[in-house]
Amino acid sequence: MxxxxxxxxxxxSLLRADNSYELGDGVxxxxxxxxxxxxxxTEYRHTKVQDxxxxxxxxxxxxxxxxxxxxxxxIEYKNLYTEKQENDxxxxxxxxxxxxxxxxxxxxxxxNYMARVGKYISPIGFWNLLPINVLRDTTSDPISTxxxxxxxxxxxxxxxxxxxxxxxxxxxxLQNNEDIDGKYNNYRTNRHYGLGISxxxxxxxxxxxxxxxxxxxSYIDDDGTENEYEEExxxxxEYIEKSNTVxxxxxxxxxxxxxxxxxxxxxxxxxxESTNGLTTPYAAYxxxxxxxxxxxxxxxxxxSYEDKVKNKQDNFAIFGYTYRPLYxxxxxxxxxxxxxPIDNKLQLSFSVLF
Amino acid sequence: MKALVxxxxxxxxxxxxxxxxxxxVVTHSKIKNLTKNQLKALYLKKLSFIDNIKIIPLNLEAxxxxxxxxxxxxxQMTPSHLKRYWMTQHYLxxxxxxxxxxxxxxxxxxxxxDGAIGxxxxxxxxxxxxxxxxxxx
Numbered sequence: 001m002x003x004x005x006x007x008x009x010x011x012x013s014l015l016r017a018d019n020s021y022e023l024g025d026g027v028x029x030x031x032x033x034x035x036x037x038x039x040x041x042t043e044y045r046h047t048k049v050q051d052x053x054x055x056x057x058x059x060x061x062x063x064x065x066x067x068x069x070x071x072x073x074x075i076e077y078k079n080l081y082t083e084k085q086e087n088d089x090x091x092x093x094x095x096x097x098x099x100x101x102x103x104x105x106x107x108x109x110x111x112n113y114m115a116r117v118g119k120y121i122s123p124i125g126f127w128n129l130l131p132i133n134v135l136r137d138t139t140s141d142p143i144s145t146x147x148x149x150x151x152x153x154x155x156x157x158x159x160x161x162x163x164x165x166x167x168x169x170x171x172x173x174l175q176n177n178e179d180i181d182g183k184y185n186n187y188r189t190n191r192h193y194g195l196g197i198s199x200x201x202x203x204x205x206x207x208x209x210x211x212x213x214x215x216x217x218s219y220i221d222d223d224g225t226e227n228e229y230e231e232e233x234x235x236x237x238e239y240i241e242k243s244n245t246v247x248x249x250x251x252x253x254x255x256x257x258x259x260x261x262x263x264x265x266x267x268x269x270x271x272x273e274s275t276n277g278l279t280t281p282y283a284a285y286x287x288x289x290x291x292x293x294x295x296x297x298x299x300x301x302x303x304s305y306e307d308k309v310k311n312k313q314d315n316f317a318i319f320g321y322t323y324r325p326l327y328x329x330x331x332x333x334x335x336x337x338x339x340x341p342i343d344n345k346l347q348l349s350f351s352v353l354f
Numbered sequence: 355m356k357a358l359v360x361x362x363x364x365x366x367x368x369x370x371x372x373x374x375x376x377x378x379v380v381t382h383s384k385i386k387n388l389t390k391n392q393l394k395a396l397y398l399k400k401l402s403f404i405d406n407i408k409i410i411p412l413n414l415e416a417x418x419x420x421x422x423x424x425x426x427x428x429x430q431m432t433p434s435h436l437k438r439y440w441m442t443q444h445y446l447x448x449x450x451x452x453x454x455x456x457x458x459x460x461x462x463x464x465x466x467x468d469g470a471i472g473x474x475x476x477x478x479x480x481x482x483x484x485x486x487x488x489x490x491x
Binding site for chain 2: 024025026035037039061063064065067068070071072108110111129130132135161163164165166167261294327328353
């Protein structure tokens with residue numbers, strides 16, 4: 001806990017030293033090509049059987065660029081404090097380890113090509129690109145972003161981009177090694193090869209991702225503790241995969257987005273299979289977001305998926321409301337109506353970007 | 355007849371005032387004309403090189419009339435949309451373009467720094483810089 005206080009003490013004193021600082025902008029350190037920022041998130045979740053309080057996602061960002069090089073690092077307390085209350089019992093978990101969420105160096109060759117080495121967020125679909133609460137539309141993530149592909153990749157990344165009247169981009173991901181700090185990656189893997197093609201014109205963007213990864217025995221859960229795979233009753237806000245078998249998995253994800261000043265429509269549909277058969281025949285969502293004012297947003301998301309590994313199928317609707325007094329501060333509320341009423345849940349969160 | 359001439363003259367004078375301002379994006383570097391989409395990508399930091407030259411885009415201050423026109427016609431984004439955009443870019447490790455206080459300072463910077471580009475009113479163009487994009491308000 002001392003480390004947390006020291007880290008944020010340093011950040012706050014830097015922010016106070018910069019008179020032109022605005023919340024959410026980050027701060028430059030001593031005219032160096034080095035910017036600091038961070039974010040925090042707290043959440044409350046209520047279901048019929050459990051209440052959960054969580055202080056997670058306390059993170060510091062550092063980044064900068066010089067000539068053709070740029071770099072980014074993000075260190076994070078993932079689940080600093082989690083309390084689950086169930087049947088008059090309370091279970092508290094503290095994970096005070098700092099994790100490396102991202103760590104990479106980019107080299108831009110020219111207007112078309114760039115390469116990256118390190119640990120990065122897998123550039124798959126739209127939702128996965130901004131995985132932190134304060135930047136997401138809702139507190140919860142769509143299931144399709146959690147069960148189809150590895151959320152982060154450690155290795156090489158390269159892209160080709162062409163801007164003319166439209167924007168065309170190709171992403172290539174290559175991992176052939178262990179993850180850097182892979183505890184909170186949704187899949188534990190040491191091999192991931194992915195390809196993405198995206199096309200944007202005016203306010204429309206379309207994207208196709210395909211890939212292969214091998215799933216090692218995974219041990220991840222959303223609270224940082226090891227639980228048996230069978231004990232997980234739902235997908236929660238972070239998917240937990242646990243299996244003792246190594247599996248070769250193949251995925252495909254199709255994504256589409258339309259955005260204007262008032263509305264945003266987002267849809268992703270994914271499919272995953274192994275060499276032995278189907279694992280996720282489909283996982284999809286359609287989301288509409290309406291900005292009533294720059295501060296108030298209403299969200300409706302419809303989701304459906306079938307998971308053969310867990311033998312589970314669900315259709316559900318999420319009604320969300322987000323209030324941003326300033327854009328980098330988000331108060332969010334959502335209610336999920338599931339096929340089985342016992343899975344219904346209320347989620348509230350507060351998050352800030354520095 | 356005299357009245358008609360007066361009306362025509364008055365209308366011509368009024369039309370001069372009503373003429374749209376023309377703005378230009380200028381550079382000192384060997385950069386060819388840009389498309390609107392390329393310019394947008396450069397100012398949103400999606401693109402950082404043109405013809406193997408590292409581009410340094412320059413803004414005027416947030417309340418400047420030319421900047422507001424640039425945001426509307428080139429970026430096609432409102433101030434709140436831009437704010438949202440740069441918050442997410444901060445998380446992704448990208449910074450917004452530097453802001454200059456005047457068109458003169460933009461011209462000076464552009465003349466001295468290779469790859470710098472900036473927008474000014476077309477009436478301020480001189481032969482030390484060249485135009486790579488034009489638009490009218």
